[in-house]
Amino acid sequence: MVFKRRINRTLQLLLSDLSDRALANASQWRAGLGEFVETGLPPVPSDLVIATMNGVMGDALEERKSRLAQRMAFSSGMQPLSLDPIRLAGQLSLPQTRIVICVHGWCMNDSQWQRKPHDHGRNLAKFGYTPVYLRYNTGRHISSNGEDFALLLEQLIATWPCPVQEIVIIAHSMGGLVSRSACFYAARHQVSWLNQLTTLVTLGTPHNGAPLAKLASWAETRIAAVPYLQSVVNLTRLRSAGSKDLSLGTICHSDWQREPPPPYPLRPPLPDGVACYAVASCLSQHTQDERSRRIGDGLVPVASALGEGDEQQLAVGFPAVNQCVVGSVNHMGLLTHPFVARKIEQWVLANSG
Structure with a gap:
């Protein structure tokens, strides 16, 4: 028995030493990966490669002030938009008083709204809307991107060539x-554009979190409770801040700044006076089947995409008439499906002044 205790003690000391080494090496590994990304990729890597790298480790790229970190900016779909009034006027051939802003999802960028060859933003141009696309680093905290988006949009509206009467936001997934x-x-900072916002449409957004991100978060929590496995949890913590926020649908600074973090994120109400809509989808055509709704679009269950509440958290608050579930459509299919496009048209035009 004494011999067994000695063996266990020796094993614990060995594992503890390995854990300490892993903790020290984790930051080195993260820095090394950043160095590899900087020097190992082509001088001009594709936008899709950069978007993926930002989703996976965008917070680290930003910390390094990497050339590969996506800076938040607006684009026309063809070129980045300047916030200088004279230059912006020259970039827009026919700016409208109505703007539709498209906000992409995790590991994506503003160029990926154009698919097969549909584009929800450009589709509304025929109704007198100018499409504008937000690009952002999806590895940063969601709330950091949200606050920056609120302030950057205020600058865009101030420099727009004509008075803006209406703003529509169409957002996919993390967007x-x-x-x-x-x-x-925007409400916290009392910016003016919130008064022009008429419609917010979310497509396959994990308002209650995404299962894959939740699984990673759950594993990290469970492993952290086992001293022998600290060396493993140190590696799981290398996930980007944005991917961690996806696990619960976190949108406020306080949800990740507090220690320990709350078990469920804050649920700020939807903006007052704005018509808010949520679109979910199922891989199966049977949208009322419980199993189909749990699987959802393959990445986001129906309940999460609609922001439904349960005994542990409040519902986001989308009115039932403003919710839509589409069958036989996957997560990316929400960007192109004709029925979704018609729904967006219907909702936007119903709220247009």
């Missing part, structure tokens, strides 16, 4: 969380 966060911080 819906960033947009809700932007509305929350």
Whole structure:
């Protein structure tokens, strides 16, 4: 028995030493990965590669002041938009008083709204809307992107060539969380564009969190409770801040700044006076089947995409008539499906002044 205790003690000391080494090496590994990304990629890597790297480790890239960190900016879909009034006027051939802003999802960028060859933003141009696309670093905290979005949009509206009468936001996946966060911080900062916002549409947004991100978060929590496995949890913590926020649908600074973090994120109400809509989808055509709704679009369950409440958290608050569930559509299919496009048209035009 004494011999066994000695063996256990020796094993604990060994594992503790390995854990300490892993903790020290984790930051070195993260820095090394950043160095590899900087020097190992082509001088001009593709936008899609950069978007993916930002989702995976965008917070680290930003910390390094990397050339690969996506800076938040607006684009026309063809070129970045300047916030200088004279230059912006020259970039827009026919600016409208109505703007539709498209906000992309995790590991994506502003160029990926154009698919097969549909584009929800450009589709509204025929109704007198100028499409504008937000690009942001999806590895940063969602709330950080949300607050920056709120302030950057205020600058864009101030420099727009004509008075803006109406703003519409269409957001896919993580973009819906960033947009809700932007509305929350727009109210905090008392910016003016919130008064022009008429419609907010979220497509496949994990308002209650995304299962894959939740699984990673759950594993990290469970492993952290086992001293022998600290060396493993140190590696799981290398996930980007944005991917961690996806696990619960976190949109406020306080949800990640507090120690320990709350078990469930704050649920700020949807913006007052704005018609808010949520679109979910199922891989199956049977949208009322419980199993189909749990699987959802393959990444986001229906309950999460609609922001439904349960005994542990409040519902986001989308009115039942403003919710839509589409069958036989996957997560990316929400960007192109004709029925979704018609729904967006219907909702936007119903709220247009």
